[in-house]
Amino acid sequence: MQKMQFSLFVFLACWISSNATAAEETPSGKRPNVLFILADDQSPFDLKLYNPVSKLDTPTLDRLASEGMVIDGAYHMGSWSGAVCTPSRHMIMSGRTVWHIPDRKPNSKSNPNIGNADRVPPDLADYTMAAVFNRAGYDTMRTCKAGNSYDAANKKFTVLHQSVKRGATDETGSAWHAERVLDYLADRERTHDEDPFLIYFGFSHPHDPRNGKEGLLEKYGAVNHTDKNSLPPANANQPELPINYLPEHPFHHGHPKLRDEVAVSGVWEKRDERTIRNELGREFACSENIDIQIARVLEKLDAMGELDNTYIFYTADHGMAIGRHGLQGKQNLYQHTWRVPLIVKGPGIPAGRRATGNTYLLDVLPTLCDLTGVEAPETSEGTSFRSVLEGQTDSIRDVLFGVYCGGTKPGMRCVKQGDWKLIKYDVLDGQVRQTQLFNLAQNPHEFLIQHPSPHPNLADDPKYAERLEQMEALLLSEMKRLDDPYRLWDQPKD
Ligand SMILES: [Ca+2]
Ligand SMILES: [Ca+2]
Numbered sequence: 001m002q003k004m005q006f007s008l009f010v011f012l013a014c015w016i017s018s019n020a021t022a023a024e025e026t027p028s029g030k031r032p033n034v035l036f037i038l039a040d041d042q043s044p045f046d047l048k049l050y051n052p053v054s055k056l057d058t059p060t061l062d063r064l065a066s067e068g069m070v071i072d073g074a075y076h077m078g079s080w081s082g083a084v085c086t087p088s089r090h091m092i093m094s095g096r097t098v099w100h101i102p103d104r105k106p107n108s109k110s111n112p113n114i115g116n117a118d119r120v121p122p123d124l125a126d127y128t129m130a131a132v133f134n135r136a137g138y139d140t141m142r143t144c145k146a147g148n149s150y151d152a153a154n155k156k157f158t159v160l161h162q163s164v165k166r167g168a169t170d171e172t173g174s175a176w177h178a179e180r181v182l183d184y185l186a187d188r189e190r191t192h193d194e195d196p197f198l199i200y201f202g203f204s205h206p207h208d209p210r211n212g213k214e215g216l217l218e219k220y221g222a223v224n225h226t227d228k229n230s231l232p233p234a235n236a237n238q239p240e241l242p243i244n245y246l247p248e249h250p251f252h253h254g255h256p257k258l259r260d261e262v263a264v265s266g267v268w269e270k271r272d273e274r275t276i277r278n279e280l281g282r283e284f285a286c287s288e289n290i291d292i293q294i295a296r297v298l299e300k301l302d303a304m305g306e307l308d309n310t311y312i313f314y315t316a317d318h319g320m321a322i323g324r325h326g327l328q329g330k331q332n333l334y335q336h337t338w339r340v341p342l343i344v345k346g347p348g349i350p351a352g353r354r355a356t357g358n359t360y361l362l363d364v365l366p367t368l369c370d371l372t373g374v375e376a377p378e379t380s381e382g383t384s385f386r387s388v389l390e391g392q393t394d395s396i397r398d399v400l401f402g403v404y405c406g407g408t409k410p411g412m413r414c415v416k417q418g419d420w421k422l423i424k425y426d427v428l429d430g431q432v433r434q435t436q437l438f439n440l441a442q443n444p445h446e447f448l449i450q451h452p453s454p455h456p457n458l459a460d461d462p463k464y465a466e467r468l469e470q471m472e473a474l475l476l477s478e479m480k481r482l483d484d485p486y487r488l489w490d491q492p493k494d
Pocket of ligand 2: 193
């Protein structure tokens, strides 16, 4: 009964709104297009736009940024699965929060709220990105990796190409995804298709195995290392170790046998300088290739006269450690991994600006709707950040929440407000119970006591007892607000 009422409500809401709203027109008199570009596993700190000392060259992203806006505070809300990609992409597609989304496997209980129709609507796929834009008269097309995403939502794209392309050649790597977009655009030209389009341009890189292309690999001093029993060669052209590199994390991350931390080809359990610098070189080779592929698509849009009438979003499904804090994967809540890059360009967005934003990836769908005059679905819980993009405000929220609990439960949680950030770990059946308090203005790289520039944990300093108490209360209130089904060791049971 609940389910029927909910579906009827959503149907009526969408029917009323689709009949009440005319999609917005740009100065050209045409409805704007959308090009949503998604990298798979990329820390914002890989990019010069977020970390000026990085060696990675991304001239296309730099140009997008100079013509549009860079969001400094863009986050993904987290994961209840080791495959962090999966919930991240469910949030992107649906605009729903982390405890209100399904898993890709029908019988999964990774999110314990699955099965509760009020929290995880059974017909949610009908209100996801492509479904919403199809109903608004857009042509929708998606190319991306296959797997670890929102299958039921992906199927809603009218044109769909899915293949894991993590190889070192054009046919097996990122160029393949660009070719799908270029083919699609060429088809539109041939058939004189004038409908607005939404293109979801996803890459399978720089996700491991980071098999970079010849030429780019050499530029970053890296080799596609495959021998577990040897170290890759040292090379002065490799990226330096990350500033918050550690040879190991001071305590267990709480997910035993986690693939990303122990089994990634080229790294395995090694955290030595040669391995990490080589792996960063591979990551950068893959990321520069993505930049080159984006340039090809932008050039085509320009030639078609569509570039200035297209909202371009560039982001990643989550960040990545690769040696930072002694970690290798995406299953942690430090800034390098919790944050994502976010660059947006399009009609009405002033050029060359930055903003804090405080956006989640789940805000992308309502923002796209807002920018294009398409009514956001009632199921979306995100907030449009159009006001940030158009320069009216610097950020859309004050408090940010993150979770990782794909390993032992209840897992890790974090909350951020202003410069203050709390991370808590309750893993390995009580063997690891840790609280970290950071002031990110004073310690932006989240240095720990183990780093060469040691920073004491502010959670242990009585001077910050009041701040700690306040952040603990904030975390609990966010957990309750978002229907987090777990509680940590020192939180009251409901
Ligand atoms: Ca990913
Ligand atoms: Ca069409």
